[in-house]
Amino acid sequence: MRLVIAYIRPEKLTDVKNALAKAEVLKISVTNALGCGDEPATHEQYRGAGIEVDLQKRVRLEIAVNEQYVDKTVKAIIEGGAAKAGEPGADQSSGGDGKIFVLALEDCYRIRTGERGDDAIG
Amino acid sequence: MRLVIAYIRPEKLTDVKNALAKAEVLKISVTNALGCGDEPATHEQYRGAGIEVDLQKRVRLEIAVNEQYVDKTVKAIIEGGAAKAGEPGADQSSGGDGKIFVLALEDCYRIRTGERGDDAIG
């Protein structure tokens, strides 16, 4: 079992979810996050003073999957999460589309039933 | 050392916290999350157009524990987090109560003192 963590652009969430659904990955958890990466900082101002906001809005996905789904999941996220032409991020080579992290998952339980392991994941 | 991650229903947070306290697990971190699982989507509407909201409000717990606490922790979460009779989720066999994920934790530090390892966890 693996735990896949991904940071993506908020506006790509629907695309990523659709791509995951096609890969039959339906159970996911989503959190609001702020990310600081390669992407250019946004300039904000307030009453005459400027500020470089380097923490950009990102969405964090956390998906627990069985071994055989890891590659599918990663591929789906990459497919859905990369900026397409005409979208913010597409024109800049400097990035901001996000990362995927894969961790080993030792164990998994379903709270409702107490089931454990591979069966509990889906 | 293990890192226990759990997704539960927001309204069960107090119950889970109480169950954990009884198991002497007092240090936890909580985040707001949205989850998409087996649970039925909620139907929302706005100005005549409907939408199926499949991301439900969930609470994410993150708890670092020593080996000997892992089982206790998992049990407490299952005990506190499963929907009881009369509560939302109890009548449906379709779920939504959440999951528990257990990961290996390599290292742990206490920021205040710089302590490391098992001592730092509690």
Next chain:
Amino acid sequence: MRLVIAYIRPEKLTDVKNALAKAEVLKISVTNALGCGDEPATHEQYRGAGIEVDLQKRVRLEIAVNEQYVDKTVKAIIEGGAAKAGEPGADQSSGGDGKIFVLALEDCYRIRTGERGDDAIG
């Protein structure tokens, strides 16, 4: 590769970010969290009824790094995240400054390019 997770006081975020930047760790992800640890509960009241709020506002950092950066990263967080004299938390031996957790990271991808492994992390 390692995944470093840290809980710190919200008001220390800028200090931690600066310390990390000095350690050349520039890519981080931040989430809002609530933490329950050693710190004293805050007393709140509302219309005559009191309540002990034991979930304090914390900030969660998630940083994926290559091996050689792990120590630097941990050190920087400890340096930036510990309460200094005159700040909240400094006068109490009872804590609240937070924790750092280090996990093994199996794999990493850059969504934009599909790059994988050590190259993708930075």
Next chain:
Amino acid sequence: MGRTGVAFKLGVVALAVASASAFAQDEAGAPGVPGVTAGEVADLGLLANNLWILIAAAMVFVMHLGFSCLETGLTRAKNTVNILFKNMMIIAIGLLTYALIGFNLMYPDGNWIIEGWLPAFVPGIGMSDDYDSVGYADGSYTYYADFIFQAMFAATAATIVSGAVAERIKLGSFLIFSAIYVAIVYPIYGSWKWGGGWLDDAGFHDFAGSTIVHSVGGWGALAGVIVLGPRLGKYLKREDGKTVISPIMGHSMPLAAIGVFLLWFGWFGFNGGSVLSADPESVSFVFVTTALAAAAGIVTAMITSQIAQRKPDLTMVLNGCLAGLVGITAGADVISPTGSIIVGGVAGVIVVFSVIGLDRLKLDDPVGAISVHLVCGIWGTLAVAFFAEGKSLVAQLQGIAAAAVLCFPVALLLFAALRFTLGLRVSRAEELAGLDQAEHAMESYAGFQIFSNQ
């Protein structure tokens, strides 16, 4: 709204104005402007008096916005759509039912079934002989000005109930209760005093309605709270068997404060307009007593809250302001400025203890409606006997008792009847999900991350 293009009509207006005759009527095909008898001083008095009553009506209207904001602010985000919805409906239902039946019921004009006790049911406004007459009410104000001002009052009684039963009542049942309460209960009680019934004969003094409006609403609130029971999670049984009060915090203090400011603003129209003329001395006097009582309520509520709770609670101060206002409402015309400071100040103390006390009794009133409107309404009614000359304590007690005996049982009955028919309270799951989701399938703050385990 034309100017030059309607030159001839403007000429008519100029004349019409001088004689206070009918512009709308003229347009509507009425026989036209009657012979202008310039110098009719009474007509010019009517001009200003009527204008003030209309403006006061608009100010009382703002109180409904105030109530909406206050109630929304002091409850949870997940019930916001529902609360706004209820408040929007109440004013609509209030206006329509009052037009349909309430107004004629409340002001029977001698038309009683049981003299002084049960007014005749006469449907519809504008049916009485003098409906189109500016000579209505001896020329003090017009029929329609009177109606709109009174109609704005009427909806207030139901709005008061709304706050107390919030976050758990079924929308449909609440609307039915409100309609009946505004259309029948409130006007019947009102007729006893303002309609010239037995309470008026008894010498009861309730200038702008500490009892007639606020206590009447407050009794309904109390009945609703009793029948409904507390919100889930408000009173928690601990393992040792004791019950602890678990505060359910309101989700927006700015909304709550805006609500109270707007209510205070509206109260200048509520009390000031109740003079029913623009009489300089009375209206000015009422403005001063109203303002000073509110100010005193704020200050004493702050002090009381500081002492009782160790740190001063904003919501208590907001309630203190309203307590002062409700307190002075019965006697705003007859209590001196100094007296009004005392009346408001006492109300500010009472309200803090009342809020805490009702909570101990497990009467869960999210906004403090019972404390503000019922408890301080009673205090204000009594205060007339203490602070104004020549007012009888017995008459005041009669008025208070009459409200208790009429409104509380009827409200209890209505709520109980709804409970056993349509159902009064949403299900546990609906209450947990919030009424926005359950009753409207909507979100109040789409996009905002809201975290709550209540």
Next chain:
Amino acid sequence: MGRTGVAFKLGVVALAVASASAFAQDEAGAPGVPGVTAGEVADLGLLANNLWILIAAAMVFVMHLGFSCLETGLTRAKNTVNILFKNMMIIAIGLLTYALIGFNLMYPDGNWIIEGWLPAFVPGIGMSDDYDSVGYADGSYTYYADFIFQAMFAATAATIVSGAVAERIKLGSFLIFSAIYVAIVYPIYGSWKWGGGWLDDAGFHDFAGSTIVHSVGGWGALAGVIVLGPRLGKYLKREDGKTVISPIMGHSMPLAAIGVFLLWFGWFGFNGGSVLSADPESVSFVFVTTALAAAAGIVTAMITSQIAQRKPDLTMVLNGCLAGLVGITAGADVISPTGSIIVGGVAGVIVVFSVIGLDRLKLDDPVGAISVHLVCGIWGTLAVAFFAEGKSLVAQLQGIAAAAVLCFPVALLLFAALRFTLGLRVSRAEELAGLDQAEHAMESYAGFQIFSNQ
């Protein structure tokens, strides 16, 4: 504001008041107070009438706050600064351009280029002979009171457009459109009726502007929506080729509801002030018809929404309230209370179906401005012919058609011209980031965690 220190001046005021003569003018070095001829009844009428027009102007001003709140509440958090900015600018631009050119254009006072059709362009207020005369408008009200009341109306037309084009229009282009629309298009149409032009001669009746203000704004809104296209993500193509409507929820229902309450409050000034005097009978009558129509719109919109959407939608009820108000605006002075309930009630039904229908047509109007102001404006204008005596349906249709033929093409042209010059719509990336970031580099709710994939 001095009292004793200006004793002598106060004496003057006391006299001045009695004769309604000029205090400011006196201070400004005018020749002084003319001989006081006490007992001039007309002067005292002027005192009250003029006061009412000024207060009504202040109430109409509040409508701009209402529009701002409603529009902000029904759109996304990421565009909030931009929407508030637009609304603040519109009222400023509206007042200034109306002073510069609009007022004289709308009320040409016989000064036409083409008689009844094209008024003369005369720049600046206060240039006409009677600008300083209280004798203006046959002594009904002063020149400046008239100006400020009309100026508050003028900005309304542009504000209506603002809501429909929100969340995607470029700030600069919108401001240019607004300035031209308020300064030229609105006054020219207005002159046809209120300025005494051909529509007035034709017997068109539009009391406070269902067509002249609301439809004129609504046509602009429709043109804007067509030229701009829908917001990103509103209409999604599914894989099977079908388009689904994906609701884009407003971010704050409390703001939206506050907006509607304030609009309703302001409407008492909008309609009530349009009597252009404090005439007791007419103003009272207008207050009642206005309130009842709004109440009826709320109730029928609730029922319609309940039936059409299964659960009642707060935003539909809010629109229903405004629909009732827009509906009665044309005939608030001539339609009976019963009639006004019907007119408002029908408007409440219409608006729900119109909102749903326009969405089917992929006309993306975030706040329902077209449905409320254009569709119900037309309904209200027609309703005059149905519910008031002696009004000609033909004349009403002429008025409606005239607005369509003048305003819609001109607005289309203006928007198209802007599109091909400055650009009308922000870029895709800017729209995704939100106009707050793109146009102002600001945040509307700093610190709040807002989550949205739209």
Next chain:
Amino acid sequence: MGRTGVAFKLGVVALAVASASAFAQDEAGAPGVPGVTAGEVADLGLLANNLWILIAAAMVFVMHLGFSCLETGLTRAKNTVNILFKNMMIIAIGLLTYALIGFNLMYPDGNWIIEGWLPAFVPGIGMSDDYDSVGYADGSYTYYADFIFQAMFAATAATIVSGAVAERIKLGSFLIFSAIYVAIVYPIYGSWKWGGGWLDDAGFHDFAGSTIVHSVGGWGALAGVIVLGPRLGKYLKREDGKTVISPIMGHSMPLAAIGVFLLWFGWFGFNGGSVLSADPESVSFVFVTTALAAAAGIVTAMITSQIAQRKPDLTMVLNGCLAGLVGITAGADVISPTGSIIVGGVAGVIVVFSVIGLDRLKLDDPVGAISVHLVCGIWGTLAVAFFAEGKSLVAQLQGIAAAAVLCFPVALLLFAALRFTLGLRVSRAEELAGLDQAEHAMESYAGFQIFSNQ
């Protein structure tokens, strides 16, 4: 509020109205209605004039809500309860202390300790001979109307200070400062001009208080900001020794914008009511100059902000609106519409540079109170000499200097005294946690996820 039941009384009212005699007094057991001498024109003038002053007082009251919203919106979520609390208390304290001492101090009616400089301390309202007399102020308005209008003004001065010292001042110390400032400092300065003191004799012209209200408040704000120092984290020392300004963003732009709209609305009462009569020409004129100055301030602030900041800042435009209003306040009665556009427009430019400039000087004023009220108050006072005929620049400078010399040192002293006794500023930990937690143990937005490292 009764109708038929109080038939006889209504008859009395009808008469009473015509003669403007005492309804409340009658009820209160006064000897009854004096012989009605119909046709007394002055009485009818009083009716309308007094009504306007009361309505204007209610509008000025709304300004306090406006200030609350603006201040809350421009500060951080964690201090919201505290700011609302302060503002609620200020109006209460303002009304009570003004009744207790301020009113008599400000309008000594010849009762001076040092003629023209130090008024006599006479406690309590309603003690003077003519307190119950409608003949007060030569019959222009009643004693109580005058009091309530002036009392609403008084609290304004303290509210101005509130915004500048927000987010770091101790609640108790602030309330003490406010009470003294409103009860003593403001009235003494006020007496010099509006109370008929030496400034009035010198020919100083300050119609509604650019200096008397706004600068007086502004000097207090400046003193507070200096003694308190900036908020934590506002001015950050970089490693290279340079200080950078780190913006601390306000948490709710809708609240800020609502605040400004409400302030503008209230200003029609503030300036319009300062005519102290309903005189048609003056009040209409004042409405127009007030509105145009605000509009001009908005437009020029937008342009200035666009140029200086590259993207237009909503908060600057909001300040620009207020700047225009403060600017025209001194001369709203004597400056022409064209002049008012210039005065407001210049104020809109000044305020943007002032906000930026004060920040450079490390004077941390979260809401821009010093720039709006002090700087533009001075500009407005000077503008009278430039744009109105026959006003002396010397007299205007005298007025400005007098405010500086009296208010600034006294405020400094008060703040310093508080600092060394009760303490003026909360601790570092309390400031980081927020004053809601520290001073009230409450949350302003329970449930909302708020993220901030400031």
